[in-house]
């Protein structure tokens with residue numbers, strides 16, 4: 001049986017209306033994402049990454065072209081697509097288990113309680129059910145946001161700079177965690193990031209965007225075995241290929257963020 005969850009974006013244009021004329025934000029975007037793939041989108045600030053993600057989630061309407069999930073045109077938000085933003089957006093007055101259960105139809109049912117518990121375990125938050133968001137660290141809050149996005153078992157999880165607010169070490173730890181969750185859930189993930197290393201560590205393909213208007217400049221495959229060796233020769237080669245798209249080079253020892 002063919003697996004569900006193929007996302008096809010065809011000739012996508014998105015304009016925003018400004019006072020005098022239209023601002024073309026996305027220009028002729030074409031992208032196919034296979035079920036179970038991990039895709040990163042990288043590009044300079046303002047190139048339309050969040051706009052693209054909002055269109056795929058169904059939060060943004062009014063576009064030209066087609067966004068198809070298994071051949072069907074998207075029609076508004078759906079439980080088939082979960083989303084995680086840069087800030088966790090947990091509700092401060094609800095416990096972690098209630099935050100995670102928010103998206104469920106009947107969060108008090110036995111079945112829902114089981115699902116919430118399973119997802120808290122999946123993201124490593126077992127034991128923190130009754131805690132409130134202010135009692136969690138940044139990394140733990142993002143884990144809770146990931147659990148909340150996964151609790152409805154979406155086919156696609158969209159992540160908009162999900163680790164952007166975390167310190168470098170927590171971030172590297174979260175890379176392992178995200179990879180583990182992606183493998184266990186066998187789900188499609190589309191992640192926006194400004195961190196080239198993060199994109200190479202996690203992705204099957206890196207979509208490089210250019211700006212004004214936002215277009216896909218290049219799609220770079222990452223055919224490296226997992227878990228990936230950040231210090232490896234092949235890793236460095238792919239990094240060079242990504243950075244070249246931004247006229248940057250790897251002769252400096254620090255991590256690049258675009």
Ligand SMILES: Nc1ncnc2c1ncn2[C@@H]1O[C@H](COP(=O)(O)OP(=O)(O)OP(=O)(O)O)[C@@H](O)[C@H]1O
Nearest residue numbers: 016017023025043044045046047048049050051052
């Ligand atoms: N609702 C809106 N109305 C008008 N213009 C908008 C709207 N949302 C975004 N834009 C414009 O669209 C362009 C792309 O914005 P978007 O948020 O998608 O960029 P981005 O690539 O996510 O940037 P960043 O990396 O800074 O998050 C920007 O020029 C922005 O000003």
Ligand SMILES: [Mg+2]
Nearest residue numbers: 049050051160
């Ligand atoms: Mg953005």
